Amino acid sequence: MRTRSHVEAPLPWHETCWNTLRGAKESGHLPHALLVTGPPGVGKRRLVTLLSCSLLCAKPDGRGLACGHCRECELLFAGTHPDYIEIGPDLESKSSEIKVDTIRRLADSDALTAHRGGFKVIVLDSAQNMNLSAANSLLKTLEEPSPDTLLCLVCEQPGRLPATVRSRCQELRVPIPSEAQAIPWLQQHTSAADAATLLRLAHGAPLKALALENDGLLSLRARAFTGFVEVASGVRDPIAEATEWNRQAPAILLDWLAGWLSDLLRLASGHPAPVLINQDKIADLRNLAETLDPRVGHHYLMQILEARADEHSSLNSLLLYESLLVKWARSFRKSDPPIMQRG
Numbered sequence: 001m002r003t004r005s006h007v008e009a010p011l012p013w014h015e016t017c018w019n020t021l022r023g024a025k026e027s028g029h030l031p032h033a034l035l036v037t038g039p040p041g042v043g044k045r046r047l048v049t050l051l052s053c054s055l056l057c058a059k060p061d062g063r064g065l066a067c068g069h070c071r072e073c074e075l076l077f078a079g080t081h082p083d084y085i086e087i088g089p090d091l092e093s094k095s096s097e098i099k100v101d102t103i104r105r106l107a108d109s110d111a112l113t114a115h116r117g118g119f120k121v122i123v124l125d126s127a128q129n130m131n132l133s134a135a136n137s138l139l140k141t142l143e144e145p146s147p148d149t150l151l152c153l154v155c156e157q158p159g160r161l162p163a164t165v166r167s168r169c170q171e172l173r174v175p176i177p178s179e180a181q182a183i184p185w186l187q188q189h190t191s192a193a194d195a196a197t198l199l200r201l202a203h204g205a206p207l208k209a210l211a212l213e214n215d216g217l218l219s220l221r222a223r224a225f226t227g228f229v230e231v232a233s234g235v236r237d238p239i240a241e242a243t244e245w246n247r248q249a250p251a252i253l254l255d256w257l258a259g260w261l262s263d264l265l266r267l268a269s270g271h272p273a274p275v276l277i278n279q280d281k282i283a284d285l286r287n288l289a290e291t292l293d294p295r296v297g298h299h300y301l302m303q304i305l306e307a308r309a310d311e312h313s314s315l316n317s318l319l320l321y322e323s324l325l326v327k328w329a330r331s332f333r334k335s336d337p338p339i340m341q342r343g
């Protein structure tokens with residue numbers, strides 16, 4: 001751990017979680033194993049960092065937060081605290097699997113004993129990536145907990161963990177904040193003019209929204225959306241546009257595309273004030289919604305969702321984009337039979 005984020009206050013939507021953890025710490029009821037869950041971008045790791053530092057700091061403040069100055073905090077800043085261990089998928093390896101050897105190192109009794117007389121904290125990142133042998137090995141550690149050792153499993157998909165592992169952990173779910181909580185926070189941390197749109201593009205997860213802006217994805221989205229509109233109006237060749245889209249991975253582009261179609265269908269539904277994901281594109285979306293047959297739009301959205309679900313498809317992304325954009329262009333040509341019915 002080499003950041004100072006552990007001396008910051010909890011994020012606004014972490015308050016309830018933080019108070020639960022602090023109460024458990026103060027009453028001596030912290031579990032031996034904590035399973036911190038929640039969707040990507042809600043700050044699970046940040047909360048775990050805050051807790052780890054609070055447990056290791058020699059002089060936490062009145063809110064239970066690490067002081068940032070004591071010897072323990074200094075060791076944490078330097079990434080050399082002997083009682084703080086972070087493990088997770090091997091970043092050098094192609095697969096993101098957590099293998100048994102990684103977990104076995106924990107079973108070494110020395111790894112589980114505090115060296116500096118306080119707590120020992122072990123953070124297991126992306127716990128859902130443990131293979132079966134690794135999970136079985138972890139189970140042994142969970143069955144024989146060491147006193148004053150906290151094992152924090154950070155996990156986006158707890159359903160992928162064996163029930164035997166889950167049942168031995170206390171689960172703490174980090175929520176998606178309300179827009180009323182997230183938007184003011186996002187406005188403080190981003191220069192984007194439209195924080196609400198940024199948040200909706202990130203499915204409500206504020207840290208994911210920040211990453212979208214920082215990775216320059218907003219301008220790529222704007223470029224892809226222009227192509228989407230121009231292909232519909234017949235001024236842009238779908239095959240040429242597919243080459244442009246191919247700069248972007250399907251996981252991201254299909255998510256955008258699904259959002260645009262969902263908004264078009266919301267606008268076509270005749271609701272007087274629909275809540276849109278892409279509020280910043282409302283003028284173009286309104287124009288498109290006037291000429292798109294909603295049944296054709298529904299079929300098209302289903303095809304996008306199928307492609308998105310099939311993330312391990314062997315179809316290359318360029319072919320996928322060409323196919324989707326050609327169908328999109330044909331969706332607006334009244335003279336052609338509707339392409340969707342041809343499959």
Ligand SMILES: [Zn+2]
Pocket residue numbers: 057058059060066067068069070071072073
């Ligand atoms: Zn301290």
